[in-house]
Amino acid sequence: MKTVAIETLGCKLSFAESSTYAREFEAAGYGIVPCSEPADIYVVNTCSVTAHADKKGRNFIARLHRRAPEARIIVTGCQAQLKAAQLAALDGVWAVVGSQYKADLVKIATASAPDRRVFVEPIASSHNYFPAHSTTGRTRAFLKVQDGCDYHCTYCTVPLARGDSRNPSIASVVEQARDIAAAGFKEVVITGVNTGDFGKSTGESFFDLLKALCEVEGIERYRISSIEPNLLTDEIVDWIAGGTKILPHFHIPLQSGCDRILAAMHRRYNTDFFRRKIEYVRSRIDNVFFGIDVIVGFPGESDADFETTRRFLEEIRPAFIHIFPYSRRADTPAAQMSGQVAENVKAARVQALEALCDRLHAEFYAANRGRREQVLFESTEKNGKMFGYSRNYIRVERDYDPALVGQIVEVEL
Numbered sequence: 001m002k003t004v005a006i007e008t009l010g011c012k013l014s015f016a017e018s019s020t021y022a023r024e025f026e027a028a029g030y031g032i033v034p035c036s037e038p039a040d041i042y043v044v045n046t047c048s049v050t051a052h053a054d055k056k057g058r059n060f061i062a063r064l065h066r067r068a069p070e071a072r073i074i075v076t077g078c079q080a081q082l083k084a085a086q087l088a089a090l091d092g093v094w095a096v097v098g099s100q101y102k103a104d105l106v107k108i109a110t111a112s113a114p115d116r117r118v119f120v121e122p123i124a125s126s127h128n129y130f131p132a133h134s135t136t137g138r139t140r141a142f143l144k145v146q147d148g149c150d151y152h153c154t155y156c157t158v159p160l161a162r163g164d165s166r167n168p169s170i171a172s173v174v175e176q177a178r179d180i181a182a183a184g185f186k187e188v189v190i191t192g193v194n195t196g197d198f199g200k201s202t203g204e205s206f207f208d209l210l211k212a213l214c215e216v217e218g219i220e221r222y223r224i225s226s227i228e229p230n231l232l233t234d235e236i237v238d239w240i241a242g243g244t245k246i247l248p249h250f251h252i253p254l255q256s257g258c259d260r261i262l263a264a265m266h267r268r269y270n271t272d273f274f275r276r277k278i279e280y281v282r283s284r285i286d287n288v289f290f291g292i293d294v295i296v297g298f299p300g301e302s303d304a305d306f307e308t309t310r311r312f313l314e315e316i317r318p319a320f321i322h323i324f325p326y327s328r329r330a331d332t333p334a335a336q337m338s339g340q341v342a343e344n345v346k347a348a349r350v351q352a353l354e355a356l357c358d359r360l361h362a363e364f365y366a367a368n369r370g371r372r373e374q375v376l377f378e379s380t381e382k383n384g385k386m387f388g389y390s391r392n393y394i395r396v397e398r399d400y401d402p403a404l405v406g407q408i409v410e411v412e413l
C-alpha cells in the first residue's frame with residue numbers, strides 16, 4: 001500500500017483541512033502514516049502568519065527532503081499561496097498547491113506526472129470554498145464553517161492568502177456536524193478565518209448557524225474557536241446564557257489596548273467597546289474563560305502605548321493572553337509604516353505580557369477551585385495520567401482510566 005504523511009504547520013483551520021486531505025487519500029487507497037515515518041508522499045500544510053512561520057515551513061521541507069530524497073513533497077496552505085515560486089524552487093518539492101486547488105490536491109499529488117508544478121492563481125479570483133473538518137483524535141473535532149476575510153487589518157496577510165469572506169450553507173455545515181457525531185465525537189470547535197462573519201455569502205447568519213448546530217444529536221459541546229468582538233452580539237450572548245451547547249469559552253482578538261494603535265491597525269472597535277463587551281458577557285454568563293490575542297510592537301507603538309495595553313489587560317483580566325510580536329508581512333500597509341519597533345523591544349514586551357498572563361491564568365484557576373465542572377476526558381495517556389478540559393477550558397488531570405476516554409464526567413476542580 002502506498003503511504004502519505006501530512007504535517008500541519010498552521011492553525012485549527014489548516015488542521016481541519018489536513019484531516020480532510022487524509023480522508024481523501026484514504027479513499028484513494030493510501031495509508032496514512034506520521035511524518036516521522038517513511039512515506040511515498042508528504043503533504044506540508046504551511047502557515048504564513050509571521051516571518052517565523054515562513055522560515056519554519058521552508059526548514060521543515062528541507063529536512064524532509066534530506067531524510068526522504070525520493071518522496072514527493074506537496075506544499076499547500078497560506079505560504080503556498082503567497083510564496084509559490086520560492087517554494088517550487090526548493091529541492092524535493094513535487095507541486096505547490098494554492099487556495100483554489102485544495103479540492104484537487106489528492107489528484108495532483110497522485111498523478112503520474114503533473115503538467116506543471118505550481119497550482120496557484122491570484123487570490124482575488126478565488127471564491128471557491130473547500131469544506132473541511134477533522135476526525136483525528138477521539139474527543140474533539142474541528143469544523144470549518146467559513147474562509148477568508150474582508151476586514152483587511154493593516155498588519156494581516158491572511159486575506160491575501162485566503163481571499164474574501166465566504167461560507168457554505170447552514171444545511172451543509174449541519175450535514176458535516178452529523179458526520180462528526182456519527183464518528184463518535186462529543187465536542188466540536190467551530191473554526192474559520194473570521195468565524196463570526198459566517199453567512200455573508202449565503203444570506204444566512206452566524207446566530208442561525210449556532211442554533212442549527214445545537215440541534216445536531218450526539219454533539220454535546222461546541223467551542224467557538226475565535227470571534228471578533230463586534231460579531232459576538234448581545235443577542236448571541238443572551239441566547240448562550242439561556243442554556244445551550246455553546247461553552248463559556250471565548251477567544252476574542254483584542255490586538256491592542258491602546259485606541260491610537262487600534263485605529264492604525266484598522267480594527268473595528270475601540271477599547272471602550274471591547275471593555276463593555278467583556279463586561280456584558282460576564283454579566284450574563286458565569287465563570288467564562290476569555291482568551292485574548294494581543295500583538296506587541298506594532299509600528300508606532302511607544303512604551304506609553306504598550307503600558308496602556310498592559311493596564312487594559314490588567315483591567316479586563318482574561319484567563320489567557322495569546323501574545324504575538326508584530327511581524328512585518330509583505331504587501332500589507334503596516335509593513336510600510338514608519339516607527340517599526342526594534343526586535344529587542346518587542347521581545348521585552350512579550351516577556352512583560354507573559355508574566356501578566358501567568359498571573360491572570362493562575363488567578364482564573366484559583367477562582368474556579370472547588371467548583372463542580374463537566375470535563376470531557378481525552379485518550380492520551382502520559383505517566384499513568386489522563387487529562388481533559390472543563391466547559392470553561394480548565395485543564396484537568398487524573399489517574400488514567402480507559403473507561404473515561406471520550407466521556408463527560410462531573411468533577412470537583
Ligand code: SF4
Nearest residue numbers: 149151152153156158
Ligand atoms: S479580522 Fe483577522 S483575519 Fe481578518 S484581516 Fe483582521 S486580523 Fe486578518
